[in-house]
Amino acid sequence: MANIFPFRGIFYNPEKIKDISQVVSPPYDVISQQEQGRFYHSHPLNIIRIDCGKIFSTDTENNNRYIRARDFFKEWLKEKILIQDKSSCFYLLAQKFRYQRKDFLRWGIICRLKLSRNNRVFFHEKTSAKPKEDRFKLLKKVKANLNPIFAIFEDNFKLIEGLSKIYYAQEPFIKFKFLQVEHYLWRIDNLKLINRIEKYFQQKDIFIADGHHRYEVSILYQKYCRERNPQHTGKEAYNYVMVYLTPLKDKALKILPTHRLLKKLPADFEDRLRVYFEIIPCPRLSLLNLLSKAENNLYLFGMYLGKEEYFLLRLKREFNPEKIIPQTKPAVWKRLEVSLFHFLIIEKVFALQNSDFDNIFYTQDLKEAIRRVKKGEFKVAFFLRPTPAYAVKEIALLKERMPHKSTYFYPKLPSGLIINPV
Secondary structure, eight states, rough: OOEEEEOOOEEOOOTTOOOOGGOOOOOGHHHHHHHHHHHHHHHHTHHHHHHHOOOOOOOBBBBSSSHHHHHHHHHHHHSSSSSSSSSEEEEEEEEEEETTHHHHEEEEEEEHHHHHHSSSSEEEEEEOHHHHHHHEEEEEEEEEESSSSSEEOOTTOHHHHHHHHTTTSOOOSSEEETEEEEEEEEOOOHHHHHHHHHHHHTTTOOEEEEEEHHHHHOOOOOHHHHHHHOOOOOOGGGGGEEEEEEEEEEEEEEEEEOOEHHHHHHHHTHHHHHHHEEEEEEHHHHHHHHHHHHOOTSOOOEEOOOTTTTTEEEEOOOOTTHHHHOOSSSSSHHSSSHHHHIIIIIHHHHHHHHTTTTTTESSSHEEEEEHHHHHTSSSSSOOOOOOOOOHHHHHHHOOOOBBBTOOEEESSSTTTSEEEOO
């Protein structure tokens, strides 16, 4: 059971902000320090100042990124730079984008999800303490969701497709292009349709695709507020979190591969790799072609060591992932390439943990991975294939968690498009 509800979203005031693309930003967890500076300079009212504010050496307990975020939010509401919708709605979002030379249009609805033990909400990825601490501090000060949690569900009766047919011919109340993705947003304010949508999701399981840290923080925030509110009823805004829901089997649901770059390179790493893998020299284009077209029952990784040294790593036939991974994990977890990679290469060969963010860098940008190894910032890059969408559901239903950075759903949902007060 998933209890979802319409809400009065907060938006940038179109009378004061003519170009929304200048004031939104990517989610906080995919922004580099360089990109943070770029969004700071793109517009003085960019949401980056609230969602991912700068840290200064002069920061104190009474003047830091969280205090500044709170003050910006209050000021922008007071000055009507941000305004709240007049009535509660569901919001229908369409994102048009190009991927591998093809055009796609992904649809989903943005709503409030009740935070409840009775909700069938499932997770698939591990979380870390540091990002949760950061988001909790921000949520306590700003008291708002600045970006929807990205979730998927089985839409067997094609609800979202039906909504898209109703609204696509209508003029959206927000439209803009940001990072090569076109965004269109409509209000769903018809009461009969709202009731139909609410009832439809009462029978649904929800699988978090992106936003695990923020969802867990919302649970902590609910507990924090409830303990401080003697008149708690369960209907307060802090009992809900903003969620974007899109169909699991939609062709426009794209997961990008996340590549790994390592800073340290043991002298005998190739000998260690050869215990498990065939190491095949391979030109770059041939390697990428093999990774993109290989069958799913083959376990393949790309490796780049700088200059023009590209290699295909192919798991030797005598090794069965279900048998060589000793953890008491289900077979579907062990069969994931990302699980095998972290157990054999990260843990066995390099003696690291997948949460060792000081020595492991993650990126979806293949060119960036190659460039940073060439520059000597990292010793080696490993190229992975994307985790299939069906695995997200299977792992989540088993209440297991994939290694960090196992999935990267594309395109992301921009922060600042819609804000949910909590």
